[in-house]
Amino acid sequence: MKDKIGNKTSPTPLKTPPLSSDYTMHVDEKDGREVLVCTVGKTILHYDIRCLSDLHQMLKQHGDWMDLGGADEQKPAKAGTVEAWGRSENNPIGGWYGLKKGLRGRFGVYIPPLMEKLGLAEVTHEAKGNKMRAL
Known part of the structure; x- marks a missing residue:
């Protein structure tokens, strides 16, 4: 998948x-482990790559x-x-999938479209109040 x-x-x-x-989004290595790197303009966020399989399972x-x-x-x-x-x-890693202090949020904004692109989920595309479900 990666x-x-x-x-x-x-x-x-x-x-x-x-x-x-x-x-x-791309995969890179940070501190000896694989991470998702999300680049939004000049802002760079990191997410634990396990979030993809964990979120899909949930x-x-x-x-x-x-x-x-x-x-x-x-x-x-x-x-x-x-x-x-x-x-x-209560999630499988016991806390934040976001890895950069101060920029750990927005998980529900940036991870769902990647999961949709990978064929793991369906995401709605309304102006507000979007949802997702596993495929």
């Missing part, structure tokens, strides 16, 4: 769920559409959303 995400010289181009902003168990609920790290995530799960003590 070979479909691209690398630093050839990242995967993506759009946020409302299709309003462009960004890229969505399969959930069995229905789930609100994305994207939020910055400094803002609370709405309960029952992909964003809340991505920072929950």
Whole structure:
């Protein structure tokens, strides 16, 4: 799966769920482990690559559409959303999938479109209130 995400010289181009902003994702190594690197303009975020399989598994168990609920790290995530799960003590890694302090949020904005591109999930593309479900 990771070979479909691209690398630093050839990242995967993506759009946020409302299709309003462009960004890229690629796989790289940081501190001896593989990470997802999300580049939004000049901002660079890192996510634990395990989030792809972990989120896919959780969505399969959930069995229905789930609100994305994207939020910055400094803002609370709405309960029952992909964003809340991505920072929950109850997820498989016991906390944040985002790895850069201060930029650990927005999991529900940047990870779902990558999962859709990889054929792991379906994502809605409304102006607000987007959802996803496992394929």
